[in-house]
Amino acid sequence: MRWSDYSNGERIKILRGKDVNQAALAEMTGLSVATIQKAEQDKQLSLNTLVRIADALGVDTSVILGQQAPRRAMAQSDRTMLRSLSQAVHDTAAGILPETFAEGDEPALRAAIDACWKKYWQGYYTEAGALVVPVLAEAAVHLRERPAGAQGTAWGLLADAYRLAAYVANLMGSRDLAYAAIGHAQAAAERSDDELRPALVTSGRAWVYLRDARLDDALRLAEKAAVDIEPRFSRATADQLTVYGSHINFAAVVASRMQNKDLVKSYLSLATATGARLGAEHRAHGTLFGPVTADTQAVGIAVALGQAGKALELIRGIPESSLGALTEAARNRFAMDKAMAEADARMWNASLDTLEKALVRAPVWARHQALPSVIMQKVGRASTARVRRVSALIGTRPGIEPGLVPTAAKTAL
Incomplete structure (x- = not known):
């Protein structure tokens, strides 16, 4: 069924999902339970x-009326977070800051931003976005309290907070918010005292373009971001190599989407070459790069190019033990790429096995990914019972169009 095929009442029930019962929704709205039941x-x-x-x-009235569908995998907690994040991004950009916030010191802000990145790379995007909300306000207050001529570092911290907001919004499909946040990040980064930050934000904007199917623009910016910070390998720092490696890797991803x-x-x-120069995975400015990242990303790129055989060959050359050096999100994405390569090679049961393990290991991360449903559409000749079991983990059910109904809500149907 399409979203518009449900009645208004069914859409309300779907949107509140299994985590919010009628009594809880009544309390949230200030309405009676009887009114909720009638609706x-x-x-x-x-x-x-x-x-x-x-x-x-946390939705527009048009979603309840069936005039537009909710974003894929959007649970009530996700929508609430995105609304708060949107308010924080727009308010801080307009200079509307909470008066009750005390000035945060630089070490505390850096630690808070690192905590946000940690949640993000663990695949806990809703939690990461919720943490960014107060960090944005604290970073803006910190900047306001810095004397003129000594604001470079504070601008950099604010740029990091905006970039985090953009990443969360982009991944969760809130494209307008992603564009706004990355724009504010760019303005802040250009006023910082760190030469790497503008390039980091440019690469972030390229990712927004990629998700928005603006491939030519994405490639142009990805190339610019990499060229702007291309280091001399003989004297480059680990931080410089990490940022450059992640940028050039992303340029390869965009080029693969363009089949170039x-x-x-x-x-x-x-x-x-950059990964080899680093010798091991290194973390800097909210990103991780090294030889393992380069190798696993090459698998996803081969899949995007339709080279399933090459992808499987690359996978066989990556030791399982080396994957522990990656972030949780990167390991999960590698598993999805592996499952996709196996599906493309008509290795139905192997693909289902890889996919099922990833879904069981990281259900929160998987809730925000489109690839599991795409893989399931390809795996059409495997055991019916197995297909049903994995479909249940994704949250899809026969007769419901994938991608329209939030996962938590689907289990409540």
């Missing part, structure tokens, strides 16, 4: 009730 039974839905329910569920094999080959060669 879900399509007996009564006044404009006041509609507005209150939409606000509590020559560019892919060139960029992958540079990424591999």
